[in-house]
Amino acid sequence: MAVPAAASVRDPDPYRPPEISGLTDLLDAHARGRPCRTALIAGPDRARISYRALDELAAAVAARLTAAGLRPGDPVGLVSANTVEFVVALLGGARAGLVVAPVDPALPGPRLTGRLEALGVRAVLLGPVAAGAPATSVGPGVPAWTLRVDLSGPATAVLETGAPASETPALARGAAAELTTRDALVLFTAGTSDRAKMVPLTHGNVAASVREVCAAYELGPGDATVAVMPFFHGHGLFAALLSTLASGGRVLLPARGRFSARAFWDDMRAADATWFTAVPTVHEILLERAATDLADARLPPLRFLRSSSAPLNTATQRALERTLGAPLLSAYGMTESAHQATSEPLPQHGPLKQGSAGRPAGVDLRVLDADGKPCPPGVEGEVWVHGPQMARGYLGNPGETAHGFADGWFRTGDLGSLDEDGHLFLTGRLKNLINRGGEKISPEYVEDVLAGCPGVAEAAVFAVPDATYGQRVGAAVVRSGAEAPGAELPGAEEMRRYCRGRLAPFEVPDRIVIVGSLPHTVKGGLDRAAVELLYAREDPEWPGLI
Structure with a gap:
């Protein structure tokens, strides 16, 4: 794709990413400066929740959590679909100084409980689960507190805590002792068993990731998106939710708390969405349905599309760009990097290279051979990443930490090469x-x-x-x-x-x-x-x- 001539002209008013320190002040600038602007669109009636209202809901939940006996640095589980309850619980937990660990609500009871026990949560916050998901079970000895947000009038939140946390046995055998008050999140890697690794992310990690996502795509108050990816993983959490809220934009939460191809374009139009991010599987589904779903229908004002979490077929990428009239930008990251590590640039800021995952986004990146020496441009090796987004290791797993982390660098296990311009081309996984x-x-x-x-x-x-x-x-x-x-x-x-x-x-x-x-x-x-x-x-x- 050719670079527009304007790409070489320096913008007299360059984009500035939001100045945040983590989850606790994510909403502050907009709750003060743009309190009536829509932050979330949620529920079957697509109710609009302003930044002021979202800020007040988070503050109310934070107060309730503190009153229930939780202290700064305590870990809590969060089990919910992509609903307003998830957002309020996450931000409220952060305001209370808690370390929030989102968990897939569709996990079978034993696996869900196993993850919560491994961490040693003091309580579990429950929101609505996705339609069709099994009933949530968090096991004995863990207080499960239900959060409900009423959107029928002025938004209100009710957190049913029951017995105070201090009166409930904590799961002291878990990894909670390794957490500090600087930690904001614990994310579980996408393992297929109970042995998924636990990744602690500080408020500083969160802030660095959010700033770089915003900077890569110049997100601002005029932008809007639909939450396609689940919030219990970094892709949906950082790219769609946190970066949009930090930039002052709006996020539409699908009515059933999960992606629906049938409702997707109606949701996009309802939000006046300017972009969305998804995995290749979703892009393939949207492309296959495009002839039917977009026939005689108005497209929202798209600036760009984004793909991450898995390699996107080049033919699909080009076909979607032709169909939707917007560039599709590939990004690469992992849970350990608080999601994004590289991204293709917006077309006005650099060339889009076929098959590339883009250039480093706020991180240092190197490709090393089997002897630990840097590979020349075009030569395949293992990708290593270092930067302010990176986690410090894994909780409760010193062996994996020693293997994966060295001197602040994370060895991704991914194979790839860098070209002369620093663009990353991924070729596979070492273990595959x-x-x-x-x-x-x-x-x-x-x-x-x-x-x-x-x-x-x-x-x-x-x-x-x-x-x-x-x-x-x-x-x-x-x-x-x-x-x-x-x-x-x-x-x-x-x-x-x-x-x-x-x-x-x-x-x-x-x-x-x-x-x-x-x-x-x-x-x-x-x-x-x-x-x-x-x-x-x-x-x-x-x-x-x-």
């Missing part, structure tokens, strides 16, 4: 590499090639055990449902033939199975553990092999 007779193969790279085959919507590549080579390359492929009527969809041999012209012989999948769908994590990335359980079989008579 397939070893076929000594040849190292990136499944992500093979997936990207397969996804470019006409008629292929999505692909998952994995290692298949093999007595001769150790591992062979397997693939599960979802074919596109958006092909023209009567079009012949490719079979496995056609896909292999397509790959042979674009991959080294040892990289071409030995087996391809056609499937109706692939499993994904809650963040929208491919669930590789589930894929391996389903398809990585040594049996040559693999069921479903085509």
Whole structure:
């Protein structure tokens, strides 16, 4: 994509990101200077909540939490869908000096309880769960307090605390002793088991992340978005919610507390949204539905789109840009970096390079070889990140902390390279590499090639055990449902033939199975553990092999 000529002209009034110190003063400037401006749009009636009202709700909940016996530095769980209750509980907890740990409300009871116990929360704040989610259970000995916000008139919050926290046994065996009053959040990595790592983030980490997200996209009071991603992970929490509120914009919370493709564009128009951020899976869904959902419909005034949490297929990116008339910017980050570490720039501020995850956003980034030496431009190595957004380690897990953190640097486990201009190109994960007779193969790279085959919507590549080579390359492929009527969809041999012209012989999948769908994590990335359980079989008579 060409850079507009204006990109070389210095803006006489450069953008300034919001000056905040963390979660506690996130709303302050706007509650004072723009108290009547809409902060949230929430509920089935799309009620509008001003910055003044949101500030008052958070203050009321903070007072109630303090009166219930909680002290600064105490950890509390937060279990809620993307509702106004989540936002108020989060900000109220921060005002009370608490360390808030959002947890996926859809987790089965034992797994949810396991995470809360591992942290050692003193209480759990409960908001509405997403429709269809199981009833929330937090286990014995943990006080569960329900928060309800009434939007039928002037917004009011009721927190039913029951017995004071001081009268309820705390889970002292957890990792709470490692927290300090500087901590704001504990986020759980996107693990598929109870052993997800706990990442403590200070108010300083939060402030640095929010400022860099705002700066990357020049977010301001004129911007609005719809909350697509869940707030219990960094993508939705930092990029959509906190950065928008810090910049004085507005966030629409979907009526059911979760993304709905059917209601999405109505929500976007209701908010007059100028941008949104999502995982590639959501972008694929929106693209497939575009012909129907956007027919004769007014588009909101989009400035840009954003994709993060997993690699986005380049063909999907360009198709969405053509369909929606706005640039789609890729970003890269992780829980340990309080979400964003790199991002593509707005078009007026630099070139958009195909396949790039952008340049560092407020962090130092280096790519190192197996000996710990910097790789030259274009040479693949492991990505390391350092900066004010970075967590200090993992709670209750000194072994993983020692492995992942060194002298303030975090080794991401991601493979990539930097070009001469400092743009990052990701190529895979170290732990995902397939070893076929000594040849190292990136499944992500093979997936990207397969996804470019006409008629292929999505692909998952994995290692298949093999007595001769150790591992062979397997693939599960979802074919596109958006092909023209009567079009012949490719079979496995056609896909292999397509790959042979674009991959080294040892990289071409030995087996391809056609499937109706692939499993994904809650963040929208491919669930590789589930894929391996389903398809990585040594049996040559693999069921479903085509």
